[in-house]
Amino acid sequence: MISAKxxxxxxxxxxxxxxxxxxxVDWTGSPTPNDVLQEYRDLLxxxxxxxxxxSGQAKTLRRLARAEPEAATQVLRRARxxxxxxxxxxxxxxxGESPRKADLDGLNDLLARAPARLSVRWRKGDYDxxxxxxxxxxxxLWPVTWSAADLLTHGDPVRLKRCADDGCSWFFYDAxxxxxxxxxxxxxxxxxxxxxxxxQRTKVxxxxx
Ligand SMILES: [Zn+2]
Numbered sequence: 218m219i220s221a222k223x224x225x226x227x228x229x230x231x232x233x234x235x236x237x238x239x240x241x242v243d244w245t246g247s248p249t250p251n252d253v254l255q256e257y258r259d260l261l262x263x264x265x266x267x268x269x270x271x272s273g274q275a276k277t278l279r280r281l282a283r284a285e286p287e288a289a290t291q292v293l294r295r296a297r298x299x300x301x302x303x304x305x306x307x308x309x310x311x312x313g314e315s316p317r318k319a320d321l322d323g324l325n326d327l328l329a330r331a332p333a334r335l336s337v338r339w340r341k342g343d344y345d346x347x348x349x350x351x352x353x354x355x356x357x358l359w360p361v362t363w364s365a366a367d368l369l370t371h372g373d374p375v376r377l378k379r380c381a382d383d384g385c386s387w388f389f390y391d392a393x394x395x396x397x398x399x400x401x402x403x404x405x406x407x408x409x410x411x412x413x414x415x416x417q418r419t420k421v422x423x424x425x426x
Contacts, residue, residue: 222253222259222262222263224262224263224266224267227402227404227405228240228263228266229266229267230387230389230401230402231387231388231389231390231401232389232390232391232392233364233368233372233390234267234269234360234361234364235303235361235362235364235365235368236307236368236377236388236389236390237267238263238267238299238300238303238361238364239300239303239304239307239388240387240388240401241253241254241263241300242254242300243385243387244384244385244386245304245386247384252297254293254296254297254300256293257282257289257290257292257293257354258279258282259293260292260293260296260357261275261278261279261282261357264357264360269357269360269361270356270357274352274356277352278352278354278356278357281352281354282354285354288354289354292354292355292357292358295327295355295358296357296358298323299323299324299327299358299361299362301320301323302319302320302321302322302323302324303320303323303324303361303365304388305317305319305320305323306320306321306324306365306369307377307388308379310369310374310377311374311377311378311379313374324362324365324366327358327359327362328362328363328366330355331358331359331362331363332349332351332359334346334347334349334363335347335349346363348360368390372390375396376390376391376392376396377390377391378390378391378398378399380399380400380401380406381399381400381406381410382400382401382406382409382410385401385405385406387401387406389401
């Protein structure tokens with residue numbers, strides 16, 4: 218097993234790799250946020266579950282991380298810094314504001330450390346960037362930085378939203394035709410809101426009676 222944390226499809230509802238990555242800290246609107254990236258292997262597990270690395274690469278990196286624990290911890294620290302920068306960039310972009318220099322620098326510093334994407338491939342009926350063959354602990358962060366750069370340069374800020382549940386506040390890219398999506402997921406926050414509305418309605422009805 219790669220990671221102690223089990224990842225579910227409900228952890229990947231952002232619609233973009235960089236948004237799912239930004240959502241690896243839960244309940245940022247609450248007094249007790251929950252950071253699911255506690256160790257390098259958590260980052261590794263997340264990337265494997267997100268399909269950003271192959272299982273062979275994951276095994277290699279897991280071995281590397283065991284052999285170089287300090288380097289792995291440093292990559293985890295960079296991952297958290299990147300996540301903080303991305304969250305700042307996404308909030309300001311969605312709000313139509315200029316980014317903070319520190320946030321943009323945070324993304325660009327890591328983009329500069331990532332190798333160039335030099336070839337496009339045809340895979341499973343779609344085009345994507347061919348991932349360079351590397352063995353670096355930091356390679357886990359590259360697809361996230363590329364995804365963020367692609368989103369910021371080609372995406373529509375009006376479609377970048379945060380879950381309407383104030384405590385959750387997960388990011389997602391609203392690809393619906395009329396931009397009507399409100400929740401990170403209907404099966405979690407959407408359902409909770411529906412149950413609350415139902416409770417409030419029955420309470421009002423009971424009070425009236
Ligand atoms: Zn939510």
